[in-house]
Amino acid sequence: AQSVTQPDIHITVSEGASLELRCNYSYGATPYLFWYVQSPGQGLQLLLKYFSGDTLVQGIKGFEAEFKRSQSSFNLRKPSVHWSDAAEYFCAFYDYKLSFGAGTTVTVRA
Amino acid sequence: NAGVTQTPKFQVLKTGQSMTLQCAQDMNHEYMSWYRQDPGMGLRLIHYSVGAGITDQGEVPNGYNVSRSTTEDFPLRLLSAAPSQTSVYFCASSYLTTSGRASGANVLTFGAGSRLTVL
Numbered sequence: 001a002q003s004v005t006q007p008d009i010h011i012t013v014s015e016g017a018s019l020e021l022r023c024n025y026s027y028g029a030t031p032y033l034f035w036y037v038q039s040p041g042q043g044l045q046l047l048l049k050y051f052s053g054d055t056l057v058q059g060i061k062g063f064e065a066e067f068k069r070s071q072s073s074f075n076l077r078k079p080s081v082h083w084s085d086a087a088e089y090f091c092a093f094y095d096y097k098l099s100f101g102a103g104t105t106v107t108v109r110a
Numbered sequence: 111n112a113g114v115t116q117t118p119k120f121q122v123l124k125t126g127q128s129m130t131l132q133c134a135q136d137m138n139h140e141y142m143s144w145y146r147q148d149p150g151m152g153l154r155l156i157h158y159s160v161g162a163g164i165t166d167q168g169e170v171p172n173g174y175n176v177s178r179s180t181t182e183d184f185p186l187r188l189l190s191a192a193p194s195q196t197s198v199y200f201c202a203s204s205y206l207t208t209s210g211r212a213s214g215a216n217v218l219t220f221g222a223g224s225r226l227t228v229l
Binding site: 006009041042043044045046049090097098099100101102103 | 114143145150151152153154155158168169200202217218220221222223
């Protein structure tokens, strides 16, 4: 079945350090992929999306993601993390409906 | 512009009680959906709708009913609440594209969530 997997449940990173969140997908064709962020007590906000074309996608808040077909991955990165990036991050996959991974919680330490 | 409005934000029910979670959007979105969020399981799709009068089941539809009588509203009904339905519920909406597979793939706008506890 088509799906997305986020291998890391929880990541702790120091403020100013780089961040990479992993997302693997399982799908036969080119998938539509998304990254959403959920701040504590809030709904979800779209960070970026990939439909086709350039495999390096720029998003809001300084995030980017790279689609790698050979690795079935769509990892999210940020070069320098801010304390406000502490949140839960969801990778999502669309094929007639939007399905979410289990999420990765990011903790930022000072 | 209110976006997606969910009510109530918090609700406590006893097992067997019924209730309706309300969802309204003012963006003229064709696509509306309900998700539940549980720890370690991400968001799971309960029901969705691609327009007034059209609804369909998602991954976890059992115990929930929906209807879509207007473009703006998409209420979620729990007919006989169970403790397993304790969760945070999110309503989300989007435009539809005209391309078949891309329909529904546009950016979802989420409500702030409704936290439901069933005792």
